[in-house]
Amino acid sequence: MPDPVILDSIAALRMWREERRAAGRRIGLVPTMGALHAGHLSLVSGVKRVADEALVSIFVNPTQFAPNEDFSKYPRTFNRDVELLSEVGAEAVFAPRVLDMYPEGFATAIEPGGPAKAGLEDAFRPTHFAGVATVVTKLLLQCLPEVAIFGEKDFQQLAVIRHVARDLDIPVEILGGATVREADGLAMSSRNVYLSKAERGIAPVLHQVLLGAAEAIRGGTRLDVIEGGALRELSSHGFITDYVAIRDAATLGRPEPGARPESLRILVAAKLGATRLIDNIAAG
Numbered sequence: 001m002p003d004p005v006i007l008d009s010i011a012a013l014r015m016w017r018e019e020r021r022a023a024g025r026r027i028g029l030v031p032t033m034g035a036l037h038a039g040h041l042s043l044v045s046g047v048k049r050v051a052d053e054a055l056v057s058i059f060v061n062p063t064q065f066a067p068n069e070d071f072s073k074y075p076r077t078f079n080r081d082v083e084l085l086s087e088v089g090a091e092a093v094f095a096p097r098v099l100d101m102y103p104e105g106f107a108t109a110i111e112p113g114g115p116a117k118a119g120l121e122d123a124f125r126p127t128h129f130a131g132v133a134t135v136v137t138k139l140l141l142q143c144l145p146e147v148a149i150f151g152e153k154d155f156q157q158l159a160v161i162r163h164v165a166r167d168l169d170i171p172v173e174i175l176g177g178a179t180v181r182e183a184d185g186l187a188m189s190s191r192n193v194y195l196s197k198a199e200r201g202i203a204p205v206l207h208q209v210l211l212g213a214a215e216a217i218r219g220g221t222r223l224d225v226i227e228g229g230a231l232r233e234l235s236s237h238g239f240i241t242d243y244v245a246i247r248d249a250a251t252l253g254r255p256e257p258g259a260r261p262e263s264l265r266i267l268v269a270a271k272l273g274a275t276r277l278i279d280n281i282a283a284g
C-alpha cells in the first residue's frame with residue numbers, strides 16, 4: 001500500500017481536506033495518541049468500511065494527563081506508526097505539534113457533563129475528560145470528517161465524545177470499535193508496555209473477572225454482590241482496584257432495579273504495580 005500523506009500542520013490538513021471534499025470523498029477520522037497496536041489498526045479498517053479515506057491523527061494530548069500521570073514517558077513511536085498505517089491503507093496522518101494545538105495564550109476548554117460525571121474514570125482523573133473533550137472537539141473541527149471512530153476499550157470516553165458531539169451539534173457520526181484483545185484476553189493498550197513480565201502474566205485476570213461478573217449478572221446474582229466479589233478477586237491477585245462498576249450501558253448511570261443484562265456494561269480500572277489498566281465488557 002502507498003505511504004499515507006503526512007500532514008504536519010493545520011494549514012496542510014485544511015488543504016488536504018479541501019481537495020478531498022472537492023473530489024467528493026467521505027473522510028473517516030481515527031483520533032489516536034500514537035504507539036499504535038492492532039486495536040488502533042482495527043479502528044482504521046472499521047472506518048474504511050464506512051468512509052472513502054481514513055485520516056489518522058497522532059497527537060499525545062498534554063491536557064488530558066494530570067501532572068502525576070505519564071505524559072512525558074507515554075510511548076512515542078511515530079515512524080513505526082506510519083509503517084503500520086501504510087500496511088492497513090490509511091490515506092493520511094495528521095500529526096500536529098503541541099504548539100499547533102495549544103498556541104501561546106490558548107484559553108478555552110470544553111467541560112463535559114453527563115457521562116463525564118458518572119463517577120468512574122472522572123472520580124480518579126478529575127481533569128481528564130475536559131482535556132479529551134477539548135482536543136477531540138478541536139480535531140473534529142480541524143478535520144471535519146463525516147465519521148469518527150473511537151475504541152470501546154475507553155467506554156466512558158466514547159460516551160463522553162458522543163455526548164459532546166451531540167450537545168455542540170458537531171456534524172459527525174461517532175462510531176465505537178470493538179476492543180481487540182491479546183490471545184489471553186488482555187485488552188490491547190499502548191500502556192501494556194509498562195507491565196513487567198510478572199505483571200503481564202497476571203494482567204489477563206482483569207478480563208477473566210469481567211467475564212465472571214457477566215455470567216453472574218446473567219445468572220441473576222445481585223449487582224452489588226457481584227461488584228464486591230470482583231473487587232476481592234482482583235485484590236487477591238495483587239490489583240489495587242479504583243472501581244468495578246456495573247452500569248447502564250447507554251447513560252453510565254446506576255442501573256434500574258431489574259435491568260436486563262443486555263442493557264448493562266461492566267467497567268473496571270485497577271493498578272498492577274505502577275500501571276493502571278482499564279477494561280469493560282457488555283453483560284448480556
Ligand code: PAF
Nearest residue numbers: 031032033061132135154
Ligand atoms: O483514546 C485516545 O487515544 C485519546 O484519548 C484521544 C481520543 C485520541 C484524545 O486524545
